[in-house]
Amino acid sequence: MPEIIRFSTGDILELKKPHPCGSKQFRCERGGSDIRIVCIGCGRDMTIPRIKLEKSIKKVIKEDS
C-alpha cells in the first residue's frame, strides 16, 4: 500500500531530487491542488501540482511552532 504523504503550510519538505542550488529542503507556502514551495537553500519559489509533488517527497519535517 502506498503511504499517504501529509503536509501543510509551513512544513519543510525534503525532496528526492535536489534543487540546482544543492538544497533538498523546501518550505510549503501554500496548499491546494497546486502547491507553492520555497527552496530553503536559495529562496527560489516554484509551483508544482500536488500529485507530482507528492511523488517527489522523500520526507516531511513538521514545523510545529
Ligand SMILES: [Zn+2]
Ligand atoms: Zn535552491
